[in-house]
Amino acid sequence: MLKVTHLVKYYKKFLAVDGLSFEVDKGEIVGLLGPNGAGKTTILRCVTGIVQPTEGSIEIDGLSLAEHEEDVKRRIAFVPEVPTPYEMLTVWEHIRFVAMAYQTMDRFDERADALLRRFDLYEKRDDLVLSLSKGMKQKLAVACAFIHDASVVLLDEPLIGIDPKGAYELKKMIAEAKTDGKAILISTHMLDTAEKLCDCIIILRRGTIIAEGSLEELHVRAQMGTDASLEDVFLTLTEESELVEAASLP
Amino acid sequence: MKPLLYLELRQLINSIKNTARTPKRLIPALIVGAWVVSWFVRGFMLCLGEGPRVPNMSFLGDVDWKMIRQGVFLFMSVSSVLVIYGAFSSGMMIFSVSQIDFLFPTPISRRTVLLVKLAKDYLKYGAYVAFFYLFIGFPVFGILRVSFMPAGLCSIAAVTALLVLVVNVSHTINIMFTFGFERLKQAGLAIKAALIAVPASAFAIGAYQFARTGDSYASVLSAANSPIIKWVFAPADWCATLFLIPLNSHGVTSDDVARLFLLIGLAIMSFLVLLSRKENIYEPSLGVSVKFAARRSAMRAGDYVGVRTDVLREKGTTRAGWLAIPPFGQGAMALLWKSLLLRYRISVTQLLMMLALPAFLVYVIKSVIPTDEPLHYLPFLLVYVVWILSLIAASEMRSELKQANIIKSMPIAAWKVMLVQAVNSTVYLTLGACLFALSIRVLAPEVDRDLLGACILIAPSLGFMNVSLAIVTAILYPDLRDPAQSFLGGLVAFMLISAAFVPCVLTGWAMARIAGMSLPAAALAASAVNLAIGSAAIAVAGILFRRFDPTSE
Numbered sequence: 001m002l003k004v005t006h007l008v009k010y011y012k013k014f015l016a017v018d019g020l021s022f023e024v025d026k027g028e029i030v031g032l033l034g035p036n037g038a039g040k041t042t043i044l045r046c047v048t049g050i051v052q053p054t055e056g057s058i059e060i061d062g063l064s065l066a067e068h069e070e071d072v073k074r075r076i077a078f079v080p081e082v083p084t085p086y087e088m089l090t091v092w093e094h095i096r097f098v099a100m101a102y103q104t105m106d107r108f109d110e111r112a113d114a115l116l117r118r119f120d121l122y123e124k125r126d127d128l129v130l131s132l133s134k135g136m137k138q139k140l141a142v143a144c145a146f147i148h149d150a151s152v153v154l155l156d157e158p159l160i161g162i163d164p165k166g167a168y169e170l171k172k173m174i175a176e177a178k179t180d181g182k183a184i185l186i187s188t189h190m191l192d193t194a195e196k197l198c199d200c201i202i203i204l205r206r207g208t209i210i211a212e213g214s215l216e217e218l219h220v221r222a223q224m225g226t227d228a229s230l231e232d233v234f235l236t237l238t239e240e241s242e243l244v245e246a247a248s249l250p
Numbered sequence: 251m252k253p254l255l256y257l258e259l260r261q262l263i264n265s266i267k268n269t270a271r272t273p274k275r276l277i278p279a280l281i282v283g284a285w286v287v288s289w290f291v292r293g294f295m296l297c298l299g300e301g302p303r304v305p306n307m308s309f310l311g312d313v314d315w316k317m318i319r320q321g322v323f324l325f326m327s328v329s330s331v332l333v334i335y336g337a338f339s340s341g342m343m344i345f346s347v348s349q350i351d352f353l354f355p356t357p358i359s360r361r362t363v364l365l366v367k368l369a370k371d372y373l374k375y376g377a378y379v380a381f382f383y384l385f386i387g388f389p390v391f392g393i394l395r396v397s398f399m400p401a402g403l404c405s406i407a408a409v410t411a412l413l414v415l416v417v418n419v420s421h422t423i424n425i426m427f428t429f430g431f432e433r434l435k436q437a438g439l440a441i442k443a444a445l446i447a448v449p450a451s452a453f454a455i456g457a458y459q460f461a462r463t464g465d466s467y468a469s470v471l472s473a474a475n476s477p478i479i480k481w482v483f484a485p486a487d488w489c490a491t492l493f494l495i496p497l498n499s500h501g502v503t504s505d506d507v508a509r510l511f512l513l514i515g516l517a518i519m520s521f522l523v524l525l526s527r528k529e530n531i532y533e534p535s536l537g538v539s540v541k542f543a544a545r546r547s548a549m550r551a552g553d554y555v556g557v558r559t560d561v562l563r564e565k566g567t568t569r570a571g572w573l574a575i576p577p578f579g580q581g582a583m584a585l586l587w588k589s590l591l592l593r594y595r596i597s598v599t600q601l602l603m604m605l606a607l608p609a610f611l612v613y614v615i616k617s618v619i620p621t622d623e624p625l626h627y628l629p630f631l632l633v634y635v636v637w638i639l640s641l642i643a644a645s646e647m648r649s650e651l652k653q654a655n656i657i658k659s660m661p662i663a664a665w666k667v668m669l670v671q672a673v674n675s676t677v678y679l680t681l682g683a684c685l686f687a688l689s690i691r692v693l694a695p696e697v698d699r700d701l702l703g704a705c706i707l708i709a710p711s712l713g714f715m716n717v718s719l720a721i722v723t724a725i726l727y728p729d730l731r732d733p734a735q736s737f738l739g740g741l742v743a744f745m746l747i748s749a750a751f752v753p754c755v756l757t758g759w760a761m762a763r764i765a766g767m768s769l770p771a772a773a774l775a776a777s778a779v780n781l782a783i784g785s786a787a788i789a790v791a792g793i794l795f796r797r798f799d800p801t802s803e
Contacts, residue, residue: 052530100253101356
């Protein structure tokens with residue numbers, strides 16, 4: 001389970017995330033939505049330990065990231081936005097390196113084979129990553145994320161550039177991960193995907209949460225009928241937030 | 251540690267395999283390898299006493315070592331200041347985007363990642379220093395009959411230690427000030443002020459001495475001997491002494507050994523301090539790594555426009571700036587307008603420098619060199635500048651090839667696209683040549699008018715021919731990310747423009763000497779030859795461009 005409490009992140013003077021708290025329970029999929037610059041990637045980078053929170057705490061399975069960084073990282077699977085894998089490794093070597101880094105070499109060949117076949121990368125296993133297309137690199141990043149048994153899965157715009165079969169397989173894997181009791185946090189601009197996949201949606205604007213809850217709860221929050229799409233809800237809530245902010249300015 | 255060693259080793263092996271995979275990569279790599287080995291053997295043989303020698307070494311006694319030493323010290327001090335000062339705003343710990351995406355989130359400890367990163371960086375710095383000595387140090391030591399051992403080794407160790415020390419200090423400062431931005435604000439301002447004040451105090455002492463005595467030599471010496479700069483930049487002071495050991499006659503003294511050990515001790519201490527930092531070292535590297543990755547990619551690809559665009563973006567440029575070139579023409583002419591406008595817009599600073607530099611150069615030559623004789627060679631210098639600058643066109647063409655998908659879909663013949671590219675570069679080269687000629691005419695009127703006229707007449711056609719040939723090589727070697735291919739591409743371009751210069755010289759010489767034509771008339775005849783060769787190159791470039799597949803690169 002992932003627990004983020006009062007997360008604040010400053011990049012020098014710039015406030016990227018402002019006192020944000022949320023939880024992702026086991027078997028739950030939470031979607032982070034928000035316009036560009038809302039702080040989605042910063043949140044994921046804080047959770048993965050790539051950047052250091054200015055304030056607040058991050059816990060996974062009750063372990064604090066600040067105190068048990070390596071143990072916490074071992075429990076996380078991460079798919080970065082527009083991944084750039086090591087170009088001078090082969091597909092197989094890349095996935096092997098990630099498995100070694102997470103110290104999860106048990107039945108590696110079998111698991112790696114299955115993942116590569118699932119994402120149509122098996123034929124490319126001995127090719128250098130530099131020969132892969134953007135979509136294939138994205139699929140490799142997903143395969144690398146699922147090579148170890150994480151309890152929290154973080155996906156930053158995972159569906160961008162993936163072909164329909166790859167997208168289908170990824171969605172299926174996310175659903176399987178949910179069934180397996182993993183906590184899943186997805187940052188995405190694809191509202192229809194978020195609508196179908198997520199149990200809970202967090203809408204961000206300028207580093208703060210402007211709304212959160214299930215789709216039904218968001219409908220209520222936005223004062224819209226249940227037939228309204230997530231896109232309508234999202235646009236209504238973000239515009240409302242902009243108006244509130246404009247009104248509060250002197 | 252094991253996964254990181256696996257990563258580095260596999261990448262190295264795959265790079266070698268990848269180079270050996272195709273003749274297009276292997277042949278240039280072998281040529282470059284053979285060239286490096288030949289340089290190494292040559293330098294080594296010189297150090298062993300083989301090869302040419304300076305017969306009389308007495309001139310070394312006349313060399314003003316004191317001034318050279320102080321110059322080296324000032325250079326090292328100012329470079330250290332610049333590197334450390336920069337660490338307050340942007341870091342130098344550069345990771346690849348792959349490391350950010352796939353290494354940082356792993357449970358490998360940050361200290362291990364940092365250790366491997368630093369080990370790689372130190373190896374890189376050692377290689378830079380070794381290459382400097384290999385290509386410059388060894389031949390100089392050999393020719394001057396200077397023994398490499400142990401003075402040369404001492405020199406190499408000192409330079410490497412100073413480099414490591416400065417880099418470690420800048421990394422540590424960057425990490426501390428990234429996380430303590432507000433808390434350490436005052437301390438940061440104080441350190442920055444001190445970093446500026448120390449060289450400024452030395453400069454003030456030098457300026458005072460010059461105002462008092464008018465002796466520029468003594469002023470530079472007193473500036474470098476200022477106690478504050480000597481004390482604050484003591485490591486640079488020691489390094490400057492050690493750097494020049496191979497060239498002085500004293501050999502390695504016990505003081506030198508002590509200095510070297512102090513430098514190495516400081517470098518090790520700075521390494522331990524850096525390694526002991528508890529902050530998240532990944533964070534300061536994020537922005538700079540992504541920025542650097544984009545620029546390095548453009549630089550490796552020989553994409554001059556990409557690099558300039560990146561610099562402008564970093565400066566926060568959002569406006570087009572003054573003096574736009576108004577739109578003209580249709581079809582190929584519209585393409586020419588676009589190329590001229592972009593060329594102007596991305597290099598406005600260089601163009602402004604082009605206005606001032608020729609005049610400055612002529613002025614310097616005239617005032618520094620006491621005799622008039624070198625002035626008569628200025629027109630040849632003009633031709634040489636045009637000749638060598640035309641090689642830049644290859645880089646511009648590579649940038650243009652990035653847009654090949656768009657340009658190839660336009661209803662413009664391939665040869666016209668190439669012609670536009672050549673004309674674009676030639677226009678700017680000709681403009682520069684005219685300004686150079688004007689500077690010569692005004693500042694050095696004693697230069698032969700006929701010769702100057704001939705040179706300025708020949709400059710545009712020479713530029714056009716060379717640019718066209720450079721464009722051909724750019725299409726043959728469109729992607730310079732492979733260093734061996736990059737070297738070969740440059741070599742081929744240089745050989746082509748060198749070979750193409752021969753008919754021009756022969757024609758000019760024949761017309762002037764055999765046919766008895768005036769120099770300007772002979773230049774016009776030679777220009778016709780240049781234009782013919784240039785046009786042929788454009789035709790070839792057109793064919794190559796038509797076959798060029800942007801998706802294959």
